[in-house]
Amino acid sequence: MARPESTPHMPPIEIPALKDYSPGALDGFFGEILALFDQDASAATTVETVEELRIRWIGRKQGLLTRISEVLKGAPPEARREVGIRFNALKSAIEPRCDPEQLKATAPVTDAIDITLPGTRRALGAEHPLVRTMHEIVSVFRNLGYSVEEGPVIETDYYNFEALNFPPNHPARDTQDTLFIAGQESKPQRDRLLLRTHTSPVQIRTMEKMKPPLRIVIPGKVHRNDAPDATHSPIFHQVEGLAVDTDVTFSDLKGTLDHAMKALFGSSVKTRFYPSFFPFTEPSADVQISCIFCGGKGYRDGNRCPNCKSSGWIELLGCGMVDPNVFGFVDYDSTKVSGFAFGMGVERIAILKYGVDDIQLFYQGDVRFLEQFL
Numbered sequence: 001m002a003r004p005e006s007t008p009h010m011p012p013i014e015i016p017a018l019k020d021y022s023p024g025a026l027d028g029f030f031g032e033i034l035a036l037f038d039q040d041a042s043a044a045t046t047v048e049t050v051e052e053l054r055i056r057w058i059g060r061k062q063g064l065l066t067r068i069s070e071v072l073k074g075a076p077p078e079a080r081r082e083v084g085i086r087f088n089a090l091k092s093a094i095e096p097r098c099d100p101e102q103l104k105a106t107a108p109v110t111d112a113i114d115i116t117l118p119g120t121r122r123a124l125g126a127e128h129p130l131v132r133t134m135h136e137i138v139s140v141f142r143n144l145g146y147s148v149e150e151g152p153v154i155e156t157d158y159y160n161f162e163a164l165n166f167p168p169n170h171p172a173r174d175t176q177d178t179l180f181i182a183g184q185e186s187k188p189q190r191d192r193l194l195l196r197t198h199t200s201p202v203q204i205r206t207m208e209k210m211k212p213p214l215r216i217v218i219p220g221k222v223h224r225n226d227a228p229d230a231t232h233s234p235i236f237h238q239v240e241g242l243a244v245d246t247d248v249t250f251s252d253l254k255g256t257l258d259h260a261m262k263a264l265f266g267s268s269v270k271t272r273f274y275p276s277f278f279p280f281t282e283p284s285a286d287v288q289i290s291c292i293f294c295g296g297k298g299y300r301d302g303n304r305c306p307n308c309k310s311s312g313w314i315e316l317l318g319c320g321m322v323d324p325n326v327f328g329f330v331d332y333d334s335t336k337v338s339g340f341a342f343g344m345g346v347e348r349i350a351i352l353k354y355g356v357d358d359i360q361l362f363y364q365g366d367v368r369f370l371e372q373f374l
C-alpha cells in the first residue's frame with residue numbers, strides 16, 4: 001500500500017492498484033495515474049502550487065513517480081519493456097507541466113485579471129532633444145539635396161588638424177582644447193589619436209573617397225577639454241556641412257545658411273555674416289541670427305534683452321569658403337572647383353529653440369526634463 005502524499009494545498013493521492021502486468025491492465029493503471037495528475041495539475045495555477053505539484057509528482061525522494069517506479073520494479077522480466085514504454089510516456093507527459101514557466105502559456109484568464117483596475121501604462125520612449133534637433137537640422141539640408149556622412153569620434157591628428165590646414169605647432173590648434181589619447185609619444189604626430197574636437201575631419205574623409213560635386217552634412221559627437229558649466233560641456237554635438245562644385249560662391253553660402261536658419265527658427269529671423277577665422281576656410285565668417293527673444297530689437301518689455309545682451313544678434317555658427325590648401329590635401333583641383341563649409345553646435349541650437357537654461361540638463365537623463373519633449 002503506497003503512502004499517501006500530502007502538501008499544504010493539495011489532498012493526498014493514492015497510487016491505484018495494479019492487478020497484473022498484461023498490456024490491458026498496464027494501460028488502465030497508467031491511464032488512471034494520468035487522470036489523477038490532470039486533476040491535480042488543474043488546481044496548480046500559481047508558482048507556489050506548481051512547485052508543490054512538482055515536489056509531489058517528480059520530487060526525487062518522495063515524488064509519486066519515484067514511488068510508482070518502485071512499485072513497477074516487481075514486474076516480471078517479460079513485461080519490463082511494456083512497463084518501461086508506458087512509464088516513460090507518463091513521465092514526459094508530467095514533467096513539462098511541473099515547470100512554473102508553463103504558467104505563462106496556460107494561465108487561465110479568468111480571475112487573474114481584474115478588469116476594473118486601471119491599465120498599466122507603458123511609457124513610450126522618445127527621441128532625445130539633442131537627437132531630435134540633430135535630425136531637424138539634417139532634414140533641412142536633406143531637403144536641399146545634401147546627403148549624410150559620418151566619421152570616427154576617435155580621430156588622428158592628421159584628419160582633425162593637419163589636413164584642415166592647422167600646421168603642426170600652429171597656434172590655431174590652441175583654440176581647440178583637445179583631449180589626446182595618452183601614451184602615443186612614439187608615433188609620428190599625424191598618426192596620434194585624439195577625441196575629435198569638431199566634425200570637420202569628416203570633410204577630409206569624405207573628399208578622399210568622393211569626387212566633386214559634393215553636398216554633405218555630418219552630424220556627430222565631439223569633445224573638448226572644457227570644464228562643465230551651464231553653457232559648456234566636454235562632450236557636445238555638431239552638424240557640419242560641405243558643398244563643393246564648380247562656381248560655388250560666398251553668395252551660395254549666404255543663401256543656403258539664411259534659408260537653413262529661417263527653416264530652423266522661423267521665417268522672420270534675419271542672418272548676418274561677421275568676419276572670423278578658421279584655418280580651413282578663407283574667407284571665414286561667424287553667422288549671427290536676429291535675436292529670437294526680442295525680435296532683434298535688443299529690448300524686451302522696456303528692458304535690455306538678456307539673451308542677446310541687447311545687441312539684437314545671437315552668434316550661432318562658423319562657416320566660410322573652403323581654403324584651397326584643404327583641396328590640396330585631398331587632390332581636388334582648386335582651379336576647377338570651389339566650395340563652402342559650415343559647422344554648428346547642436347546644443348546651442350536646441351538651447352535657443354527650446355529655451356533650455358542649462359546645457360547639463362541634456363546629459364543628466366532626468367525624465368522630468370526629457371518628458372517635456374515628448
Ligand code: PHE
Nearest residue numbers: 198200278318319341342343
Ligand atoms: N569646425 C569649426 C568649429 O568647430 C566650425 C566650422 C566648420 C567653421 C566649418 C567653418 C567651417 O569651430
